[in-house]
Structure formats: structure tokens, C-alpha cells
Amino acid sequence: MTDAVLTTDELAVTYTGNREVEALKGVSLEFPENQLTAIIGPSGCGKSTLLKSLNRLHEIQPNVDIAGNVVLGDQSIYNTDEPTPELRKRIGYVPQTPTALPLSIYENVAYGLKIHGEYDSKAELDDQVEHYLRKVNLWDEVEDRLETPGAELSTGQIQRLCLARSLAVEPEVLLCDEVTSALDPISAEQVEATLEELKAEYTIVMVTHSMDQAKRLADTVVFLYLGELVETNDTQSFFENPQHERTQEFVKGHTAVEYADTESESDANAGEPVAPNR
Ligand SMILES: Nc1ncnc2c1ncn2[C@@H]1O[C@H](COP(=O)(O)OP(=O)(O)OP(=O)(O)O)[C@@H](O)[C@H]1O
Numbered sequence: 455m456t457d458a459v460l461t462t463d464e465l466a467v468t469y470t471g472n473r474e475v476e477a478l479k480g481v482s483l484e485f486p487e488n489q490l491t492a493i494i495g496p497s498g499c500g501k502s503t504l505l506k507s508l509n510r511l512h513e514i515q516p517n518v519d520i521a522g523n524v525v526l527g528d529q530s531i532y533n534t535d536e537p538t539p540e541l542r543k544r545i546g547y548v549p550q551t552p553t554a555l556p557l558s559i560y561e562n563v564a565y566g567l568k569i570h571g572e573y574d575s576k577a578e579l580d581d582q583v584e585h586y587l588r589k590v591n592l593w594d595e596v597e598d599r600l601e602t603p604g605a606e607l608s609t610g611q612i613q614r615l616c617l618a619r620s621l622a623v624e625p626e627v628l629l630c631d632e633v634t635s636a637l638d639p640i641s642a643e644q645v646e647a648t649l650e651e652l653k654a655e656y657t658i659v660m661v662t663h664s665m666d667q668a669k670r671l672a673d674t675v676v677f678l679y680l681g682e683l684v685e686t687n688d689t690q691s692f693f694e695n696p697q698h699e700r701t702q703e704f705v706k707g708h709t710a711v712e713y714a715d716t717e718s719e720s721d722a723n724a725g726e727p728v729a730p731n732r
Contacts, residue, residue, distance in 0.1 A: 552615070556605065
């Protein structure tokens with residue numbers, strides 16, 4: 455059994471705006487080191503809420519109550535004096551919609567390294583930028599145009615650039631929020647191939663709407679339903695021998711029908727047709 459790098463303990467998140475929503479209800483989980491954990495479940499079950507609460511992204515919006523705890527290594531990320539930027543360096547976040555900083559390709563990757571001062575010379579910075587662009591399989595496509603704006607790359611290339619930018623500060627955990635859903639199939643395949651390589655070296659937590667993607671990429675699957683943790687298991691056991699009735703229905707595709715009936719912005723962005731057995 456691999457050690458857990460990140461754990462949640464009875465994590466509960468409630469949105470307290472006009473309408474109170476208990477988005478997560480006492481979720482306790484362990485995210486194993488150097489494994490990819492996929493969070494799946496029907497629309498509105500709390501996947502993004504869980505991911506965002508893992509690096510305090512909720513602090514940027516009002517009306518959110520958080521109870522319970524999230525622990526990185528042996529340190530609570532909520533009961534801490536550690537400044538949020540330092541924390542976010544340790545737990546990187548790659549969003550669904552890839553956005554390049556308004557800087558060159560080179561500077562997009564160098565950005566975090568410069569902020570955190572993690573290089574001694576320009577030559578070392580050059581090496582680091584190349585290293586991380588290679589890690590995300592982007593170097594061969596951009597080595598002759600490093601000074602052009604990152605925004606001029608294709609969406610799939612920008613997503614890999616975002617991954618390189620996140621990795622450059624050497625996070626202990628990388629959070630990926632539906633990182634292939636805004637991409638065309640070929641770009642999605644390239645990002646998946648990159649994640650497949652990265653997961654041996656990094657602890658990755660990924661939200662996905664695609665059961666097939668979870669089957670292909672994940673070591674561990676977490677299944678949420680209406681804000682509750684229903685089941686978590688290694689990927690093969692999860693799909694071949696689901697323990698809970700709700701999981702069995704979801705895996706067979708019954709819950710996917712409910713999911714198809716639910717409208718949400720992220721469904722519209724999902725980029726994949728809704729079908730049973732996703
Ligand atoms: N900022 C917010 N204010 C109020 N309610 C919210 C907010 N964000 C999410 N919710 C609600 O919290 C619940 C969980 O939402 P969340 O986005 O975490 O689900 P999800 O599983 O990621 O959904 P999807 O698959 O559609 O992206 C939903 O009922 C949603 O409507």
C-alpha cells in the first residue's frame with residue numbers, strides 16, 4: 455500500500471448564498487503518493503467542490519463554509535499560517551479551460567520559477583524551462599518559437615503548457631479539473647498520454663466526467679453521489695466489482711441517464727456525448 459500524501463477528514467463544504475447547498479457531507483479520503491486518483495460521479499455531486507477545497511480555492515469566493523480538515527503530509531492546509539501562495543505551490547491546480555499567461559511560451563513556464571527564485575543563473579532557468587516542456591511532451595513542438603506568445607498555441611498545446619507551468623514549481627500534488635474536456639480528441643489523447651507518464655512521479659487528483667478516461671488513467675477511483683463518498687477502490691476492483699448498489703448502477707450507466715437529464719454549465723462544456731457506460 456502506498457502512503458497517502460493528502461488526506462481529507464470529514465470534509466464538509468456548504469455554499470451559503472441565496473440557496474444553501476451542502477455540496478460535500480463529511481468526506482474522508484486518502485490520496486496515495488505517486489498515483490492518479492480519479493473523482494467521478496453524476497453532475498452536481500461535488501467533484502469540483504472537493505477538488506477546489508484541496509488547495510483552498512474556495513477562498514476566492516464568498517459564502518462558503520468549510521468544516522473538517524485537509525492534511526498535506528502532516529500539516530493541515532486550513533489550520534495553518536502558511537501563506538496561500540506557498541500552499542498553492544505545494545498543491546498545483548490545472549483548470550478545465552486552459553489559459554496561457556499573457557507572456558511568451560518560455561515565460562509561461564519560467565513564471566513560477568522566477569517568483570519562487572528557484573534557479574541560480576539564466577542557463578539554469580533555460581534548462582528548467584526545457585526540462586518541464588519536455589516532461590509534458592511539448593518541447594519538440596515549441597523549441598524554435600519559445601519567445602512567441604503562449605496564447606498563440608493551440609488549445610491542446612496550451613493545456614500542456616499549463617501543466618508544465620504547474621509542474622515547474624514542483625508541487626507535491628497536482629489537481630486536474632476535467633483537463634481534457636475542452637480539447638479536441640487528438641489533443642485530449644496527447645494530454646492523457648502526458649498524464650499517464652506523469653502519474654509515476656506525481657500525486658495527481660483528477661476530476662473527470664468520462665468513465666472511460668478514469669478506467670484508462672486512474673490507479674484509484676473515488677465515487678461521489680449528492681455530496682457523499684459512496685465508494686473508493688483501486689480502478690480494476692471499482693469497475694469490475696463495485697461494492698455499493700449506487701456504484702453498480704453508475705458503472706452500468708443507469709446514473710448516467712440521470713446525469714444526461716441534468717443541465718449544468720460544465721455538462722455543456724464536457725465536449726463528449728452523454729451515453730450510458732461513460
Ligand atoms: N458557488 C456556488 N454557489 C452555490 N452552489 C454551488 C456553487 N458551486 C457549486 N454549487 C452547488 O454545489 C453542488 C456541487 O457542485 P460541484 O460543481 O462541486 O459538482 P460537480 O460534481 O463538479 O458538478 P459537474 O459535474 O456538473 O461539474 C451542486 O449542487 C452545485 O449546484
